[in-house]
Amino acid sequence: MGEPRRDPEYRRMELYLRSLERLGIRLGLDNVHRLLEAIGNPHRRYPAVLVAGTNGKGSVAAMLAAILRRAGVRTGLYTSPHLLGLEERIAVDGRPIPPDRLAAGILSLRDTIHSLLRSGALRTPPTLFEVTTAAAFAYFRAEDVRLAVLEVGLGGRFDATNVADPLLSILTPVALDHQEFLGDTLAGIAADKLGILRPGGVLLSGSQTSEVREVIRKTCREQGAAWVEAPQAVRVVRCPTGTVSFLGRRIEVPPLIPGLAGEHQLDNAATAVAACEILGGRGFPIPPEAVRDGLAAVQWPGRLQLLPGRPRWLLDGAHNPAAARVLAEYLRRRDEDPAPVTIFGTLRDK
Template sequence: MRVGLGPMRDLLARLGDPQACLPVVHVGGTKGKGSVCALIEAGLMRAGLRVGRYASPHVESVTERVCLQGIPVGAARLAGALTRALDAHEAARRGGTAGADATWFDVLTAAGFTLFGEAGLDWAVVEVGLGGRLDSTNAVDGKVAVITNIGLEHTEILGHTRAAIAAEKVGILKPGAALVTTLPPDDEAGAVVAARAAALGCPVLRPATAPSASIAAENAALAGLVLDRLGAGGVRGRDGAPLHAGLLDAAARASASLPGRLERRVIRTARGPVPVVLDGAHVPFNLAAVLHDLGGDPTLAGPCTALVALAGDKDAAGFLAVLARHAAAIVGTEMPERRGHAAAALRALAAGEGVEAEAVALPEAGLARATELAARRGGWLLVTGSLHLVGALRGSTGLE
C-alpha cells in the first residue's frame, strides 16, 4: 500500500486536472457502495442532469467502470483516454516526478476523470476502489461523502479492527462536505467516523431504516438522503425543483440494478427449471444480509445449493460458516488466473461445518455440478463469493 496520493495528483495535473471543477458525490464503505452509486446516478438523471459514474470492479468488461448517462463508455473512447493517461505516466517517468510510480488503477481512474471532464457533466458519482484515504479516487473533493457500512475486509492493508478500517474509509470526507452513513455514533466504526466529521465540522446524516431493512431498502435510503442533502444545498434539476429522495421512483430504482448484485437467472434442466441468484458477496456480514433477504422470497422454494469461489485474502472460514447455516450443499470452485482459495480447501471448510460439500476447480464444471445438485433437491442455486466468479459465469450456456 502506497503512502500518498502524489502519483495520482501528478497524473491529473499533466492531464489538466479534469476533476477540479467536477461536482462529486464520493461513495465508500465495505459493501453496497456500487449499488448506492447507481441509485444516486439514477436519481440525478431522473432530475434531468448529466451524470457520470466511476465504479470498480467491473464484472465482464472494463468499460463498465466509466459510465456516462448510465451507459458504459465505448471501448474506443476509453482506449483513447487510457492512451492519454499512459502518456502522462510516461512523461512523469521521463521527468522523474511522482507520477512515475502510478499504479494501473491510478491510470484507469485518471482516464475516467478525463472523460468526465470532457463530457460537460453536472455531477459525477465516484465509487472508492479500496479503503478511501489513499485510494486513487480521493483526488476529488466530494460535496457529499457516503460511508455505507464497515466490515472486516482487506485487513492486511486497512487494519484488523472495524475502527481502523473506518479511519481509512472516512478519509474521503473533506471540509465543507456532508457525511451520509448508516453507522450509528455508538458503534465502534461509527464513533471513528463521527469523530472525524466533528473535527472537520461536517454534518452527519443517517437514514431512518429499521434494523431488519433489506439490502435494497438500505441502499435506497442512503441514496435518497444524498439527493435530499443536495436539494437542501440548492442543487436543482432541469425543471428548477430541488433534488429530493422522491426522484428514486420505481423506474429509477429498476434502472439502477447492477450485474452480480442479487441478480436473478434460471437454468432449465430435465428435472425442471432451477432458479439462480448471482451475488458477489465476499464478506460474512454481507453474505448474511443477502441470505436474510433471499430467505423471505417465495420464488426460491426448496433448499439452497451454493457455488463458491473466494479470493485468497478473504475470510473463507467465516464466509462458509455463514453459508453452511443456509445451504444444503456447497460446491467449491476457483477463479481462473486469480489467486484464491483452492476448491479443495473450500470443500474441507464447508464439510467441517457439517454441510455436504464438493470441489470442482473449473467454474463452468462447478456450475454444472451445482445445478445438478440443486435440481435433484428441487431447490435453487446461489453463485457467490466473488464478482469475478459471477463475471466468468454470466455468459454460460444454459444460464437464462
C-alpha cells in the same frame, strides 16, 4: 480485463494495463495528483459525490446516479471492479464509455505517464486503478458532466478517487475487509474510510455499529463537519400492495417496486434518498418522481441477480463475511423447496 477484442488499439490498452496490474495495490495520492495535473486537472471541472464503505457502496452509487439521471442531471458514474469489461467502470448517463474512447483515453495517459517518468516528475508508474481513475475524470470532463458519483476503490484516505473535492461524502456500512491494508479493527477501518470527509463538509452514513458511530462522531467533531444518519433521516414504508415508499425530511417518494432485490437494498435506497435531500440543498434539486423512477429502474449486475430461464440462477458477489450473511438471510427468507444448490468461490485472502 474482459473478453479479448480484435481492435489493435484496445489490445494495446489491455497489454499496457496488464503491465500495471503486476504492480498490485499501492495506496497514496502523489502519483494520481501529478498525473491529473499533467492533463489539466479534469476532476476540478465538476462537483463530486464520494461513496466509501465496505458493503453497499456500489449499489448506493448506482442508485444515486440513476436518480440524478432522471432528474435531468448529466451524471458521471465511476465504479470498481468490473464484471466483464473494463468499460463498465466509467459511465455517463447510464451509458458505459465506448471501447474505442476508453482505449484512446488510456493510451493517451500512457504517453503522458512515460513523459512524466522520463522527466522525473513521476518516480514510479501509477497503478492500474490510478490510471483508470484518471481516465474516468478525463472522460467526464470531455462529456461535460454536471456531477460525478465516485465509488471509492479501497479504504478512503489514500484512494485515488480521494483527489476529488466532494460536495457530499457517503459512508455505507463498515465491516471487516482488506485487513492487510486497513487494519483489523472496525474503528481503524472506519477512520481510514472517513478520510473522504473534508473540513466543514457533510457526511451521510448508512447503518453502522456503535464502534463505527463513535469514530464518525469524533471525526465530524474534529473536522467541523455535519453528520446525517440515513436511518434517522429517511423512513422505509412497506405498502400493502407490495410496494415500498421512502419518507424523508423534505422528500416523500411515491410507492415503487425496487429495481434491486433484498432487504439490505432498502437500506441502501434510504441512503440514496437521504443523499438526494442533501444535494437538493446544494444546487441539485431532485423531484420525488425522479427518485421513484431511479430506484425502480436501477440495475446492478451481480447483486442478487436472478437470471431468467431454467434452471434458475441467482448470482451474488458477496465478498466478505458481512455480505455473505446478507446473502444467507435473503435465501432464508425465500425458503425455497427444494433448497437451492450453492456454488461458492473465493480468493485466498478472503
